[in-house]
Amino acid sequence: MDVEKVFHMTGGVGKTSYAENSSLQKKASDMVKHLTMETIQELHHALTPKSLGIADLGCSSGPNSLSLIKDIVEVVEGISHKIFQPLPEFLVYLNDLPTNDFNSVFKSLPDFYRNIKKDRNEEVTPSIFIAGYPGSFYGRLFPNNCLHFIYSSYSLHWLSKVPQALYDEHGKSKNKGNVYISGSSPPSVSEAYWNQFQEDFSLFLKSRSEELVTGGRMVLIILGRIGQDHVDRGNSFFWEILSRSLAISVSQGEIDKEKVDSYHVHFYAPSTNEIEDEVKREGSFQVEKLEMFEIEREVKNGGSYGSAVAMTVRAIQESMLCNHFGDDGIDLDTLFNNYGKIVDEEMAKEEIKPITFVLVLKKL
Numbered sequence: 001m002d003v004e005k006v007f008h009m010t011g012g013v014g015k016t017s018y019a020e021n022s023s024l025q026k027k028a029s030d031m032v033k034h035l036t037m038e039t040i041q042e043l044h045h046a047l048t049p050k051s052l053g054i055a056d057l058g059c060s061s062g063p064n065s066l067s068l069i070k071d072i073v074e075v076v077e078g079i080s081h082k083i084f085q086p087l088p089e090f091l092v093y094l095n096d097l098p099t100n101d102f103n104s105v106f107k108s109l110p111d112f113y114r115n116i117k118k119d120r121n122e123e124v125t126p127s128i129f130i131a132g133y134p135g136s137f138y139g140r141l142f143p144n145n146c147l148h149f150i151y152s153s154y155s156l157h158w159l160s161k162v163p164q165a166l167y168d169e170h171g172k173s174k175n176k177g178n179v180y181i182s183g184s185s186p187p188s189v190s191e192a193y194w195n196q197f198q199e200d201f202s203l204f205l206k207s208r209s210e211e212l213v214t215g216g217r218m219v220l221i222i223l224g225r226i227g228q229d230h231v232d233r234g235n236s237f238f239w240e241i242l243s244r245s246l247a248i249s250v251s252q253g254e255i256d257k258e259k260v261d262s263y264h265v266h267f268y269a270p271s272t273n274e275i276e277d278e279v280k281r282e283g284s285f286q287v288e289k290l291e292m293f294e295i296e297r298e299v300k301n302g303g304s305y306g307s308a309v310a311m312t313v314r315a316i317q318e319s320m321l322c323n324h325f326g327d328d329g330i331d332l333d334t335l336f337n338n339y340g341k342i343v344d345e346e347m348a349k350e351e352i353k354p355i356t357f358v359l360v361l362k363k364l
Contacts, residue, residue, distance in 0.1 A: 002161075003097075003159075003160060003161050003162070003266050004097055004098065004099075004136050004160075005098070005099065006099065006319055006320060006323045007097055007099065007158070007266070007319055007320055008061075008096070008097055008099040008100045008101065008319050009060045009061055009100070009101070009315055009316060009319075010314070010315045010316075010318045010319065011061050011100075011101025011103075011104055012061075012101065012104060024295055024308075024312055025064060025153060025154050026064050026067070027295050027296075028153065028154070028221055028293075028295055028356055029064060029067075029068065029153050029221065031293055031295065032219075032221060032291075032293070032358040033071065035219065035289060035291070035358055035360060036068070036071075036072075036151065036219050037071065037072075037075045039149070039217050039219055039288075039360055040072055040075050040076065040149060040217075041075060041079060042217070043148060043149055043215070043216070043217050044076055044079050044080075045079070046215055047148060047213070047215055047216075048085065048088075049088055049148055049213075050086075050088050050089070051088055051089040051090075051091055052076065052088045052089070052090050052091065052148050052149070053091045053093070053146050053147040053148050053149070054069070054072065054090060054091065054092045054093070054147070054148065054149045054150075054151070055092075055093040055094075055095060055133070055141075055142065055147050055149075055150045055151070055211075056068065056069075056092070056093070056094050056095065056151050056152070056153075057095045057096075057137045057141075057150060057151070057152040057155060058095065058096055058137070058152050058153065058154070058155025058156075058158075059094040059095060059096050059100070059105065060096060060100060061096075061100055061101035061102070061104040061105060064153070065094055065105065066105070066108060066109075066112045068151060068153075069090070069092055069112075069128070069130070070112070070115070070116065072090075072149075073090060073116065073126050073128065076088065076090075076126075077126065087124070087126050087127075089126075089127045089128075089129065090126060090127065090128040090129065091129050091146075092128060092129065092130045092131070093131055093132075093133045093141075093142065093147075094130065094131070094132050094133065095132075095133040095134070095135065095137060095141060096134065097134065097135070097136060098134040098135065099319070100134065102132045102134065105132070106132070109130060113128070116128065136160060137152070137155070137204060137207070137208075138160040138200050138203050138204055138207075139203060139207055140207045140210065140211070141207070141211065142211040143211070144210055144211065145210075145211070145212070145213045146211060147208075147211050147212050147213070147216060148212070148213055148216050148217075149216065149217055149218075149219075150208055150211075150212065150216070150217070150218040150219075151218070151219050151220075152218070152219075152220050152221070152222075153220075153221040154221055154222070154223065155222075156201065156204065156220055156222045157222050157223040157224070157235075157267055157268060157269055157270075158266060158267060159193075159196050159197060159200050159266040159267065159268055160196070160199075160200045160203075160266070161196070161266055162264050162265070162266045163192035163193055163195065163196040163264075163266075164192075165188065165191070165192035165195065165196075166189060166192050166264055167262075172261075172262075173261050173262050173264065174186060174188060174189060175189045175264060176261040177243060177247065177260070177261060178239075178240075178243050178264075179239050179242050179243050179246070179263055179264055179265050180193075180236060180239035180240070180243075180264065180265050180267060181193060181230040181231060181236060181239075182231060182236070182239075182240055182243065183231050190230045193230075193268045194268070194274070196268065197268040197270060197274070198278060201270075201275075201278050202278060202281070202282050205278070205279065205282040205284055205285060206282060206284065208284075208363075209282075209284030209285065209363060212363040213363065214363055214364070215362065215363060216362075216363040217288075217360065217361065217362055217363070218285070218359075218360070218361040218363075219358065219359070219360055220357075220358070220359040220360075220361070221356060221357070221358050221359075222270070222275075222356070222357050222359065223235045223269050223354065223355065223356055223357075224269050224270050224271060224272070224275070224292070224355050224356065224357045225269045225270070225271055225355055226271070226292075226355055227271060228271065228273075230269075233350065233351070233352055233353060234269070234352070234353050234354045234355050235269045235354045235355065236269060237346075237352050238309065238313065238343075238352070238354065239265060239267070241339055241342050241343060241346070242265075242313065242317070242339060244342055245335050245336070245338045245339040245342060246260045246263070246335070247260070248338050249330070249331070249334065249335055249338075254330070254331055254334070255325055255329060255330055259324065259325055259329075262324075263321075263324050263325075265317075265320070269355075272290055272292070272357065275290065275357065275359060276290065279361065283364075284363065284364060285361040285362060285363060285364060286361065286362045286364055287359065287360075287361060288360040288361065288362050289358070289359070289360040290357060290358075290359050290360075291357065291358050292355055292356070292357055293355075293356055293357075293358070294353055294354070294355060294356070295354070295356065304340065304344050305343065305344065305347060306339070306340035306341060306342070306343030306344035306345075306347065307340040307344075309339075309340065309343050310336040310337070310339040310340035310343065311336070311340075313336070313339065314332060314336045314339075318332060321335075
């Protein structure tokens with residue numbers, strides 16, 4: 001499966017869209033907003049660029065990306081006013097895979113510009129130039145030294161591909177019945193995922209080091225894990241629940257077991273040591289901050305927590321599931337209804353605590 005051609009968050013603004021089911025991601029962004037804005041302040045004080053190049057890598061199709069840009073503009077406005085400097089131009093590059101619903105983002109731009117102009121004199125309205133940049137961030141995207149700040153939220157735990165080493169020489173899965181690393185997975189499975197993450201993250205850092213100016217910053221929000229054990233009651237557990245939900249669909253005759261056995265997610269939850277070691281090994285960046293946080297449970301419109309999680313996972317996984325099983329080969333409503341029920345059942349027994357890291361890097 002070619003991830004770059006297939007993977008995308010569910011577009012549009014419908015009930016199952018990412019735009020309607022990305023509140024957890026927005027909450028995470030808000031929780032570390034103070035770090036993001038502090039980083040922007042430090043960057044602006046140190047470099048005072050006339051044009052501020054900003055890239056959001058993995059912008060997706062919801063409202064979160066433009067909300068971030070508005071916050072950055074307001075912070076830079078405040079700094080410029082205090083030190084009596086002219087406001088820089090803002091060159092904003094929104095990046096995601098080519099299959100992303102960029103049109104949903106572009107349709108919201110008139111309202112974005114209208115809100116920026118609101119309550120501002122025309123003379124002091126900031127110049128903001130926004131462009132879409134489709135392509136994988138596992139490789140070069142931009143010209144040399146054109147960026148000052150890079151932001152990426154909930155994107156870098158997605159690998160460039162499902163690790164090839166998960167399959168034997170006959171193309172059969174070594175991790176049957178599991179979509180990710182589980183307690184029943186052989187050691188070669190976690191090794192395959194780790195090797196793929198190493199390769200991808202190193203290429204990401206190398207590519208960004210060529211695009212960022214010296215002293216440029218990156219703020220990266222990424223799902224992770226505590227300690228060396230890959231199997232925990234955190235992010236990996238949500239994938240175990242997807243495996244269980246698919247098994248129910250198999251038992252009910254809705255999908256073929258062989259199809260399920262060959263379905264694996266292109267995901268990896270790194271530990272802090274793995275992140276720090278890889279940054280040090282690549283050598284282009286200095287770790288300024290690496291913090292861990294948990295997002296509090298959130299329920300919308302009186303629904304259950306399980307239903308909210310199920311809708312979020314569906315918005316993220318729908319494109320891959322439909323490609324693998326066929327649009328008519330899987331009943332997503334039933335699958336994620338079962339998923340939500342299992343989450344609620346498990347939460348009644350013991351908390352599920354997914355871990356998120358925020359990483360601030362400075363280009364050396």
